[in-house]
Amino acid sequence: MFKLKTLINKELKRFFTDRRMLSTLLLPGVFIYILYTVIGNVGASVGEVDDSYIYQVSVVNFPEELSFIHDQFESPLDVQFLTSENDDRIQDVEERTLDLYIVFEADFYANMVAYDIASGLPAPHVEIFYNSAAEESGAIYQYYTGMLNAFERQISNKFDINRSVEVSYNQATAADFSRQFVTGLVPFLLMIFLFSGSQAIAVESIAGEKERNTMGTLLATPTSRSQIALGKIIALSITALVSASSSFLGVMLSLPQLVGDDSFTLAIYGLETYLLLFVIIVTTVLIFVVLLSLISAYAKSIKEAATLAAPLMIVIYLVGVTSLFGTSQTNLWFYLIPIYNSVQSLTAVFDLSISIPQLTFTILSNLTLLGIGVYLLTLAFDSEKMMFNK
Amino acid sequence: MIEVKNLRKTFKLSKKQQKLEKTKTKLKVAVDDLSFSVNKGEIYGLLGPNGAGKTTTLRIMASLIKADSGDAFIDGISVKENPGQVRSKIGFLTSELKLDDFFTPNYLFDYFGRLHGVDEKTLAERKIKLFDQFGIEPFKEVKVADLSTGMKQKVSLVISIIHDPQVIIFDEPTNGLDILTAKTVTDFLLTLKKEEKTIILSTHIFELVEKLCDRVGIIIYGQMRLSESVEDLLKVDRLENVFFKLFEEGMTSHV
Ligand SMILES: Nc1ncnc2c1ncn2[C@@H]1O[C@H](COP(=O)(O)OP(=O)(O)OP(=O)(O)O)[C@@H](O)[C@H]1O
Ligand SMILES: [Mg+2]
Numbered sequence: 319m320f321k322l323k324t325l326i327n328k329e330l331k332r333f334f335t336d337r338r339m340l341s342t343l344l345l346p347g348v349f350i351y352i353l354y355t356v357i358g359n360v361g362a363s364v365g366e367v368d369d370s371y372i373y374q375v376s377v378v379n380f381p382e383e384l385s386f387i388h389d390q391f392e393s394p395l396d397v398q399f400l401t402s403e404n405d406d407r408i409q410d411v412e413e414r415t416l417d418l419y420i421v422f423e424a425d426f427y428a429n430m431v432a433y434d435i436a437s438g439l440p441a442p443h444v445e446i447f448y449n450s451a452a453e454e455s456g457a458i459y460q461y462y463t464g465m466l467n468a469f470e471r472q473i474s475n476k477f478d479i480n481r482s483v484e485v486s487y488n489q490a491t492a493a494d495f496s497r498q499f500v501t502g503l504v505p506f507l508l509m510i511f512l513f514s515g516s517q518a519i520a521v522e523s524i525a526g527e528k529e530r531n532t533m534g535t536l537l538a539t540p541t542s543r544s545q546i547a548l549g550k551i552i553a554l555s556i557t558a559l560v561s562a563s564s565s566f567l568g569v570m571l572s573l574p575q576l577v578g579d580d581s582f583t584l585a586i587y588g589l590e591t592y593l594l595l596f597v598i599i600v601t602t603v604l605i606f607v608v609l610l611s612l613i614s615a616y617a618k619s620i621k622e623a624a625t626l627a628a629p630l631m632i633v634i635y636l637v638g639v640t641s642l643f644g645t646s647q648t649n650l651w652f653y654l655i656p657i658y659n660s661v662q663s664l665t666a667v668f669d670l671s672i673s674i675p676q677l678t679f680t681i682l683s684n685l686t687l688l689g690i691g692v693y694l695l696t697l698a699f700d701s702e703k704m705m706f707n708k
Numbered sequence: 709m710i711e712v713k714n715l716r717k718t719f720k721l722s723k724k725q726q727k728l729e730k731t732k733t734k735l736k737v738a739v740d741d742l743s744f745s746v747n748k749g750e751i752y753g754l755l756g757p758n759g760a761g762k763t764t765t766l767r768i769m770a771s772l773i774k775a776d777s778g779d780a781f782i783d784g785i786s787v788k789e790n791p792g793q794v795r796s797k798i799g800f801l802t803s804e805l806k807l808d809d810f811f812t813p814n815y816l817f818d819y820f821g822r823l824h825g826v827d828e829k830t831l832a833e834r835k836i837k838l839f840d841q842f843g844i845e846p847f848k849e850v851k852v853a854d855l856s857t858g859m860k861q862k863v864s865l866v867i868s869i870i871h872d873p874q875v876i877i878f879d880e881p882t883n884g885l886d887i888l889t890a891k892t893v894t895d896f897l898l899t900l901k902k903e904e905k906t907i908i909l910s911t912h913i914f915e916l917v918e919k920l921c922d923r924v925g926i927i928i929y930g931q932m933r934l935s936e937s938v939e940d941l942l943k944v945d946r947l948e949n950v951f952f953k954l955f956e957e958g959m960t961s962h963v
Contacts, residue, residue: 534804535820537772702772
């Protein structure tokens with residue numbers, strides 16, 4: 319056990335103190351964030367609304383003084399003026415028959431003019447209910463708040479928009495919408511990041527050591543082959559996990575831009591979901607590392623290892639694509655197929671449909687493969703042909 | 709005490725290797741029925757031309773590769789049966805095994821010491837002593853990648869005997885070293901001999917054998933052609949002449 323720690327420490331030191339290596343591992347996450355933030359913004363402007371669409375707006379206590387907001391709107395607009403609040407309108411927004419429901423407090427304009435920030439009293443309030451899942455509603459919401467904010471800037475902060483934290487103004491079942499997006503895309507991206515992260519380090523650590531003739535030095539010590547195999551797998555998995563976490567964070571943090579909805583946060587999922595996710599990611603990384611280590615042990619050089627890993631990568635991509643359907647496999651037995659089970663479990667976790675048997679099958683199957691892999695790797699480290707073939 | 713009994717090792721040649729060696733045969737006999745023994749407190753020289761099978765023999769003894777047949781015994785322990793135990797008993801040095809470029813001698817010393825199961829206190833003591841003896845102290849924090857050939861060789865050597873092994877197996881230990889560094893190595897081997905270690909070293913340098921070794925084995929085409937006391941041999945003729953004579957005989961019998 320003591321030796322296992324020594325072995326792991328060295329591998330980790332290798333990866334985490336080498337700036338070049340570290341940047342290969344961590345940069346993808348940063349890169350994804352930047353990339354998707356750009357794509358997301360482009361995507362948002364692409365999602366245009368049909369020109370002939372007539373926007374439906376209901377507004378309570380509308381102050382005449384603000385009619386410029388309606389006048390300057392460039393698309394056809396149908397405004398219904400109400401004198402009292404009606405909660406059915408909120409329902410309409412959710413059901414998309416209404417694009418915007420706006421509630422100004424009574425005597426909004428007069429209150430606003432009279433309002434003194436120094437008084438410490440709450441500012442006059444306007445509430446705007448919208449539905450970001452509907453493009454039209456999202457668009458006019460952006461317009462309306464934009465106009466109000468611009469107006470407010472002119473008169474220096476004299477009212478609040480959507481102040482209440484208890485009220486949900488966005489009537490999109492926003493979580494549903496975001497979740498669908500995440501379910502379709504993130505498992506696929508995760509599989510790719512997990513694989514490429516694992517590949518870079520497994521190839522470096524095993525085929526690289528063979529190529530540079532440092533493997534023999536390690537094998538000449540009385541350290542058992544199984545400890546060497548286990549030490550490599552553990553250290554590589556830890557490193558791959560750090561790299562994967564960076565990519566995962568990059569994806570999740572750029573999702574608001576990608577979805578085009580600021581209300582999207584990592585918080586659409588609870589702690590439990592993230593824990594499940596972590597468990598699946600760990601077992602997935604372990605089998606990726608084991609498979610890539612075996613390939614690296616077989617290959618004569620770093621280059622050959624990369625070539626041999628290519629078919630596996632294609633398989634991962636193809637299997638990863640199955641997440642894009644957005645729904646997970648319901649036949650339990652399929653969760654025994656490694657890699658496919660990872661993709662399906664991730665999909666199921668994201669759309670909150672994962673079941674205990676599915677999760678159990680996935681973990682058991684992956685751990686079994688891991689066990690076999692470690693055993694084979696032990697044999698590989700003991701094989702003269704594999705370790706000293708030139 | 710080392711005993712090598714009827715070792716035989718063949719390599720399957722790949723197409724590329726066949727071309728390189730200009731041969732059509734698929735099998736290359738590297739070591740052919742080799743037997744010899746080395747006693748405690750003795751330095752044994754394995755002398756032979758390039759490609760004779762010296763490194764292959766030593767690698768089998770160090771349990772890195774497996775013999776087709778025959779066996780070697782280190783203090784009575786069979787390499788074939790207990791490779792792990794043999795590895796902890798021997799100190800093995802060969803230029804084919806490299807140190808990781810990315811680390812410093814200081815780090816690698818601790819790393820390999822721990823893998824050999826040396827306790828921390830002993831490890832620290834041995835580090836001070838060996839680093840001082842081989843002048844490693846000044847560059848102990850320099851990454852291996854930035855060391856010269858001689859510096860690397862010193863570090864490799866020190867690391868190979870980190871666990872104070874009873875049996876020392878050195879493959880061309882002075883190869884590529886300047887006279888000063890080479891002398892450090894040979895002096896060190898003599899101190900080890902005084903400590904009653906069992907030492908075997910391979911070389912193609914006659915002088916080294918004459919100066920250092922108690923007995924010599926001449927290996928040509930994988931076969932042991934002679935295994936005798938250096939002192940006795942030198943009474944008859946210079947080692948060089950003995951070798952050439954054997955080599956010519958080997959040529960005629962080999963073709
Ligand atoms: N892995 C291998 N595959 C094929 N042939 C090999 C392999 N290792 C060694 N040989 C061959 O076995 C023979 C003996 O090689 P070895 O390295 O033992 O010689 P050596 O006596 O150490 O030579 P040198 O003085 O050049 O180091 C050589 O012909 C070599 O080409
Ligand atoms: Mg050699």
